[in-house]
Amino acid sequence: xxxxxxxxxxxxxxxxxxxxxxxxxxxxxxxxxxxxxxxxxxxxxxxxxxxxxxxxxxxxxxxxxxxxxxxxxxxxxxxxxxxxxxxxxxxxx
Amino acid sequence: xxxxxxxxxxxxxxxxxxxxxxxxxxxxxxxxxxxxxxxxxxxxxxxxxxxxxxxxxxxxxxxxxxxxxxxxxxxxxxxxxxxxxxxxxxxxxxxxxxxxxxxxxxxxxxxxxxxxxxxxxxxxxxxxxxxxxxxxxxxxxxxxxxxxxxxxxxxxxxxxxxxxxxxxxxxxxxxxxxxxxxxxxxxxxxxxxxxxxxxxxxxxxxxxxxxxxxxxxxxxxxxxxxxxxxxxxxxxxxxxxxxxxxxxxxxxxxxxxxxxxxxxxxxxxxxxxxxxxxxxxxxxxxxxxxxxxxxxxxxxxxxxxxxxxxxxxxxxxxxxxxxxxxxxxxxxxxxxxxxxxxxxxxxxxxxxxxxxxxxxxxxxxxxxxxxxxxxxxxxxxxxxxxxxxxxxxxxxxxxxxxxxxxxxxxxxxxxxxxxxxxxxxxxxxxxxxxxxxxxxxxxxxxxxxxxxxxxxxxxxxxxxxxxxxxxxxxxxxxxxxxxxxxxxxxxxxxxxxxxxxxxxxxxxxxxxxxxxxxxxxxxxxxxxxxxxxxxxxxxxxxxxxxxxxxxxxxxxxxxxxxxxxxxxxxxxxxxxxxxxxxxxxxxxxxxxxxxxxxxxxxxxxxxxxxxxxx
Numbered sequence: 001x002x003x004x005x006x007x008x009x010x011x012x013x014x015x016x017x018x019x020x021x022x023x024x025x026x027x028x029x030x031x032x033x034x035x036x037x038x039x040x041x042x043x044x045x046x047x048x049x050x051x052x053x054x055x056x057x058x059x060x061x062x063x064x065x066x067x068x069x070x071x072x073x074x075x076x077x078x079x080x081x082x083x084x085x086x087x088x089x090x091x092x093x
Numbered sequence: 094x095x096x097x098x099x100x101x102x103x104x105x106x107x108x109x110x111x112x113x114x115x116x117x118x119x120x121x122x123x124x125x126x127x128x129x130x131x132x133x134x135x136x137x138x139x140x141x142x143x144x145x146x147x148x149x150x151x152x153x154x155x156x157x158x159x160x161x162x163x164x165x166x167x168x169x170x171x172x173x174x175x176x177x178x179x180x181x182x183x184x185x186x187x188x189x190x191x192x193x194x195x196x197x198x199x200x201x202x203x204x205x206x207x208x209x210x211x212x213x214x215x216x217x218x219x220x221x222x223x224x225x226x227x228x229x230x231x232x233x234x235x236x237x238x239x240x241x242x243x244x245x246x247x248x249x250x251x252x253x254x255x256x257x258x259x260x261x262x263x264x265x266x267x268x269x270x271x272x273x274x275x276x277x278x279x280x281x282x283x284x285x286x287x288x289x290x291x292x293x294x295x296x297x298x299x300x301x302x303x304x305x306x307x308x309x310x311x312x313x314x315x316x317x318x319x320x321x322x323x324x325x326x327x328x329x330x331x332x333x334x335x336x337x338x339x340x341x342x343x344x345x346x347x348x349x350x351x352x353x354x355x356x357x358x359x360x361x362x363x364x365x366x367x368x369x370x371x372x373x374x375x376x377x378x379x380x381x382x383x384x385x386x387x388x389x390x391x392x393x394x395x396x397x398x399x400x401x402x403x404x405x406x407x408x409x410x411x412x413x414x415x416x417x418x419x420x421x422x423x424x425x426x427x428x429x430x431x432x433x434x435x436x437x438x439x440x441x442x443x444x445x446x447x448x449x450x451x452x453x454x455x456x457x458x459x460x461x462x463x464x465x466x467x468x469x470x471x472x473x474x475x476x477x478x479x480x481x482x483x484x485x486x487x488x489x490x491x492x493x494x495x496x497x498x499x500x501x502x503x504x505x506x507x508x509x510x511x512x513x514x515x516x517x518x519x520x521x522x523x524x525x526x527x528x529x530x531x532x533x534x535x536x537x538x539x540x541x542x543x544x545x546x547x548x549x550x551x552x553x554x555x556x557x558x559x560x561x562x563x564x565x566x567x568x569x570x571x572x573x574x575x576x577x578x579x580x581x582x583x584x585x586x587x588x589x590x591x592x593x594x595x596x597x598x599x600x601x602x603x604x605x606x607x608x609x610x611x612x613x614x615x616x617x618x619x620x621x622x623x624x625x626x627x628x629x630x631x632x633x634x635x636x637x638x639x640x641x642x643x644x645x646x647x648x649x650x651x652x653x654x655x656x657x658x659x660x661x662x663x664x665x666x667x668x669x670x671x672x673x674x675x676x677x678x679x680x681x682x683x684x685x686x687x688x689x690x691x692x693x694x695x696x697x698x699x700x701x702x703x704x705x706x707x
Contacts, residue, residue, distance in 0.1 A: 087341040088326065
């Protein structure tokens, strides 16, 4: 199945792309997605965005699946066509 | 006293007299300057029951010790008065260049009292001030006024702070404008200026501000510059302005849509954000005086009905005339922004009252004949028509210009349910249902609902505050432990408003840095603890004035719309619980259960003299 990972705001500039289309096996979990994109994230994102120890987005990032509640549970099963939104929720103005 | 020019200019427009009076060093030590120093004067001199648009109200223009020094992002001033929109404390801050010239003309502040018998403006240059006839300026918009005064006085370098037609017509949404459409926007200071028949304050200054330790001040500034340059978010303000927030703020639910009735509007945010602006209509232009962040936008639209060149909208205005009204036409927002600024009306409140009117129109409370246009969501012609009506106090706009609280009270028929304000101040565009501490900050804000007086939501987003002990991870939807966040954000904002420096730049500073800057400029011993307590003292002083004006703890609340869960988004169904949030906040503040500072707290802050005044 295919899942889109969208990077918005400062993360888009860091990743260098607005989104990544990721191919995953059926019934893949959020953990599987993190493992799949981990090397790319490790290479492109700074420490404040990617936690190399946890092999996950850092705690400061906000991750949402299809704009539902904040995604934290790595055992969450993903589905075909899901959009995973990743933002750094720090703003003012 | 170093860092200050050492005197204030007091102008009585009734008697047309001007006099210099010395800056009080003890007040400056306790309250720094800006909106802090002004809070003392207004508490002492303006009766709580004064009519905001009457002769007993006073209007202050205040700088701080950092103004007109080499320290960046400090070309700011605070306009302070009793608000005609909220009937309580008001400070409104503006940037640009005016403040620098005003202070270099020899004054730390200006106190305007009384009412002139005909339109006038003030002309201040290097320690000399005079009252001049403004009859021929009356009716001009804010841009025209500035140009006319420069031409009259024959000096293109003159800086002008002024009102547009809205202020002249006493519209409570009227603001004070200066330079390239910079605004002391909120709360109706422009109407107070209009009530005094004061059209403008023109300044030109070449005097030097005495600084205790210029080398140290430059070192502190260097640290600030480096910190912001590497700050993952604040660094975004340079290429994209504050409008960058629209690109991703909708994911957290921070951005309101359709008069706070729609949780998410991705399409609108994707068409209105700072990146789109940078890629399409942004052109290079000067920043505010001495600013390296350069968040101010300058746009050029080459074709179409909204072709224009000039100052562009920032985040709040894009939300006001964009997402709040379901308008995704960026060029139309730019046009609306320019129009509102020329009339001199607060874009935040104006967007809010138009959104309110659109909802009332949708529900059949307002008809087409009454509105004078088709007030459907996203109709750019209607948006521009309503700005024109509000700016000129005509038609339905005359009602809306009074603010959404009074408009709903006059319209009735259930409209109060979607009149979104706190104490009469329309809520700015950060949704407290996405970050619960912001519910507290809005409900208790010194001038009503305000993100400039406490953007506590950034603390819930993990903004680093190593000087406060706040954990880096905070559950944004928890009602527990948010009182301290609101207090910290409000008190920091109070210090920023007294120094006077830019709120965005202050995101890159902790109390230690602020103490270093104050110490370098004044030569006084400043510590983080002193900065924190000064902020608390100012917040309490402003609160006391509002209590004298008649507000009570019952006014510390949120409008009905913000106590309903959003329909969609990551914050869907989330509702802050004020019955938990407010008692927690009062405890943190040392206030009683009715939101009144206790005698013990006032004594601790050195404010015992006002303990019996409310």
